[in-house]
Amino acid sequence: MISDSHLHTSFSTDSDAEPEAVIEAAIRAGMTNLCITDHYDPDYPTGEFMIDPASYWEEMSRLREKYRGTIDVRIGIEIGLLPDHHDPILEIAESEPFDYVIGSVHVMDGLDPYYRDQFRGTDAEMYRRYFEVMLEDLRRTDGYQALGHLDYVVRYGYEKDREYSYERFQDVIDPILREIVDRKIALEVNTAGLTKGMAWPNPHPDVIRRYLELGGTMITLGSDAHDAGVGAEFDRVLPMLRELGVEEITEFYGKKPVPVKLDR
Ligand SMILES: [Zn+2]
Numbered sequence: 001m002i003s004d005s006h007l008h009t010s011f012s013t014d015s016d017a018e019p020e021a022v023i024e025a026a027i028r029a030g031m032t033n034l035c036i037t038d039h040y041d042p043d044y045p046t047g048e049f050m051i052d053p054a055s056y057w058e059e060m061s062r063l064r065e066k067y068r069g070t071i072d073v074r075i076g077i078e079i080g081l082l083p084d085h086h087d088p089i090l091e092i093a094e095s096e097p098f099d100y101v102i103g104s105v106h107v108m109d110g111l112d113p114y115y116r117d118q119f120r121g122t123d124a125e126m127y128r129r130y131f132e133v134m135l136e137d138l139r140r141t142d143g144y145q146a147l148g149h150l151d152y153v154v155r156y157g158y159e160k161d162r163e164y165s166y167e168r169f170q171d172v173i174d175p176i177l178r179e180i181v182d183r184k185i186a187l188e189v190n191t192a193g194l195t196k197g198m199a200w201p202n203p204h205p206d207v208i209r210r211y212l213e214l215g216g217t218m219i220t221l222g223s224d225a226h227d228a229g230v231g232a233e234f235d236r237v238l239p240m241l242r243e244l245g246v247e248e249i250t251e252f253y254g255k256k257p258v259p260v261k262l263d264r
């Protein structure tokens, strides 16, 4: 079973999942490793989503030892990208020897699109602004190995993907994809789009196809489960990735990419 590289536990403000329950769920799913990636969002508007990286590291290291020989517990972190935060992001990313750092955009212009009503504008306007902010964040920050849930914003539109397609936003999505291909930052495929009732993961398959066309070779996979839903929807997303021509998934260990063949 391909490993789940995007998981939250009760160290994240929005999760009640005990870390051990998450690890046990991965064992039940037949995984040989998993990567826990709790939130660290500097300057999140309400001040939530902060962890003390040292105590997080300590607890996860304890669990890594406890489960050694049964499952390889990798320790990652999901950092919220914000413009002008290059230094704090790098500082956190390097504060402990994390296996994997995901850079994700959760906030644009001080708003989290999760609270849809706060953004006054059409869905399409919100999506465009999110991609513009993402590109700016990407260009100003460093220290992460993958870009998380590229079109996450579409989950929160009033009408989801009615005003969304890759073609419609190609002018803002292509520069994002070029940036990550050039900098060898992996593209994360996040199955939470599917678990939240959409017909596709984040990003949309057309975006994944474009990433491959532009020469991208590193795709990471995560459920973004905030409970014990480890590996959720992998059975739907893996055939879709094979159809797009993806032959391997990239996992990270010690921040180094480890390719894993898809047909195993
Ligand atoms: Zn996220």
Ligand SMILES: [Zn+2]
Binding pocket: 006, 008, 078, 224
């Ligand atoms: Zn997440």
